[in-house]
Amino acid sequence: MIRQKAIEMVVKQGLDGFGVNRLAKAAGVSPATIYIYYKDKEDLIFQLGTDISKRMLADSLQDFDPDASFAEGLKKQWLNRMQFYLKHPLEVQFIEQIRYSNYYEEIQAELSKGFREVMGKFVHNAIERKELIPLPFEVYWSVAYAPMYQLIKFHNQGKTFTGRKFSLNDKTILQTLQLVLKALKP
Amino acid sequence: MIRQKAIEMVVKQGLDGFGVNRLAKAAGVSPATIYIYYKDKEDLIFQLGTDISKRMLADSLQDFDPDASFAEGLKKQWLNRMQFYLKHPLEVQFIEQIRYSNYYEEIQAELSKGFREVMGKFVHNAIERKELIPLPFEVYWSVAYAPMYQLIKFHNQGKTFTGRKFSLNDKTILQTLQLVLKALKP
DNA sequence: TTTAAATGAGCGAACGCTCACTTACCTTTG
DNA sequence: CAAAGGTAAGTGAGCGTTCGCTCATTTAAA
Numbered sequence: 001m002i003r004q005k006a007i008e009m010v011v012k013q014g015l016d017g018f019g020v021n022r023l024a025k026a027a028g029v030s031p032a033t034i035y036i037y038y039k040d041k042e043d044l045i046f047q048l049g050t051d052i053s054k055r056m057l058a059d060s061l062q063d064f065d066p067d068a069s070f071a072e073g074l075k076k077q078w079l080n081r082m083q084f085y086l087k088h089p090l091e092v093q094f095i096e097q098i099r100y101s102n103y104y105e106e107i108q109a110e111l112s113k114g115f116r117e118v119m120g121k122f123v124h125n126a127i128e129r130k131e132l133i134p135l136p137f138e139v140y141w142s143v144a145y146a147p148m149y150q151l152i153k154f155h156n157q158g159k160t161f162t163g164r165k166f167s168l169n170d171k172t173i174l175q176t177l178q179l180v181l182k183a184l185k186p
Numbered sequence: 187m188i189r190q191k192a193i194e195m196v197v198k199q200g201l202d203g204f205g206v207n208r209l210a211k212a213a214g215v216s217p218a219t220i221y222i223y224y225k226d227k228e229d230l231i232f233q234l235g236t237d238i239s240k241r242m243l244a245d246s247l248q249d250f251d252p253d254a255s256f257a258e259g260l261k262k263q264w265l266n267r268m269q270f271y272l273k274h275p276l277e278v279q280f281i282e283q284i285r286y287s288n289y290y291e292e293i294q295a296e297l298s299k300g301f302r303e304v305m306g307k308f309v310h311n312a313i314e315r316k317e318l319i320p321l322p323f324e325v326y327w328s329v330a331y332a333p334m335y336q337l338i339k340f341h342n343q344g345k346t347f348t349g350r351k352f353s354l355n356d357k358t359i360l361q362t363l364q365l366v367l368k369a370l371k372p
Numbered sequence: 373t374t375t376a377a378a379t380g381a382g383c384g385a386a387c388g389c390t391c392a393c394t395t396a397c398c399t400t401t402g
Numbered sequence: 403c404a405a406a407g408g409t410a411a412g413t414g415a416g417c418g419t420t421c422g423c424t425c426a427t428t429t430a431a432a
Contacts, residue, residue: 014288016202020388030413032390041388100286102200108347116348138340138352139362143369146336150328161294162302166324176325183329183369206422216379218424227422379428387420394413401406 001027002034006048011093015045015101042103049098049107052091057111059084066118070126071181078148078177082168085152093156133186143183147176187213188220192234197279201231201287228289235284235293238277243297245270252304256312257367264334264363268354271338279342319372329369333362 005027009018020041024031038044060080064073085092098104123140126132135143154160155168191213195204206227210217224230246266250259271278284290309326312318321329340346341354 014201016287019386021386031388032414033412035389036411096286100282101202105343109349112347112349133365135361135365136358137348137350138337138346139358139365141346142333142336142340142362143365146332147328150332151324154324154328157291160324160327161298162323163295163298164323172322172325175321176328179319179321179325179329179369183365205420207420217422218380219378221423222377373432375430375432377429377431379426381425381427383422383424385421385423388418390417391415392413393415395411397409397411399406399408402404 002029002037003048006044007052007090007094010045010097011090015097020044045098045103046106049095049103050110052088052095053107053111055088056081056084056092056095057115061118064118064122066122067125070122070129070131070184073122073126074144074181075177078173081148082152082173085155089156092152096153096156130186132184135184140184144180147180148173151176188215188223189234192230193276193280196231196283197276201283206230231284231289232292235281235289236296238274238281239293239297241274242267242270242278242281243301247304250304250308252308253311256308256315256317256370259308259312260330260367261363264359267334268338268359271341275342278338282339282342316372318370321370326370330366333366334359337362 002023006018006023009023009026020034021031024034027034034044038047060077062080064076064080066073068076098107123132127134132140151168151172154166158167159165188209192204192209195209195212206220207217210220213220220230224233246263248266250262250266252259254262284293309318313320318326337354337358340352344353345351
């Protein structure tokens, strides 16, 4: 209950609107109870953040084969991430909220341990097979994944900054993916 | 002084670390002085946000010709934005901080008024000349600009999530831009 | 003498957090 | 097999501090 309400509060009211006393009231427990499970407020957010991030990462690599073709592998990753969003929209928005806060740096450090290997192998394979242009990691990441996250962001806020309503669907995802694949193919 | 210190505080300590009393002390004025110029805390952040965003938008369209070729036009926009970052890194980071807070929605509403026309014409021209694939606005935006913002984000945090150090340079920018142009060309 | 700008003390409310205490359930005992 | 004791979980009042914000007053320029 504490977990769930904490996520809801951060998503709905932002990090500043989130407080321990208020969380206690929302979860129907005493403030003291929260401190049985979490060292302090920072620890609470850190634990929620790492737990969710780990599950996001694990899910995004589900049924992912580092030896698959680049187009197939990237598509699998995109769809996995999208599916995670559909199943856990609040968790994704929670991560979005804390991603730009000062809490996130440690969370990322906690995550990146097992991450590099899997992704490194996949990219290395793709380059060797001439399915992917050799690129600095940052360039590759910016082109391969940033568009997808932008789509999720549009979807989350329900509209674009021009005021247009927006809701994500398979056709839009795959259309964007095709453009990205075209950009990255030699 | 209030403006400058407010920006510094939000960038360095995040939105939660930012408070009126602390800002007053940092700026060397009384808390009451702040309320002469700003209605309340929300108004302060809103005014800073809109001011900066407006200057960012204006600068990104500097010397921009909606009738230029798509490749040239997009390059101009990218470079303008990059240049704004180099000149005003704190302001950009400030916007990043509040972009995911609950303050930003109104700011965006304030901005999007004059924005749609200029951009609309540019994109329309490019499609007519067959320099750009016709796309839903969200797909276009996600592919055309999200990679650039991701590069800025990497630069801002000084490293990627794999721990690698990263600093933005012209070669990286133009390399990424080339990939994006390739994706969007018919 | 007027007026706008700035001040510092301090308000009530909310903050993160603690502690002495109760509750509920399990184990050990005579 | 009830009584006693132990343990982990949870409580509510409330602490010291900081929050956003105000107001009677002072300062300085017009």
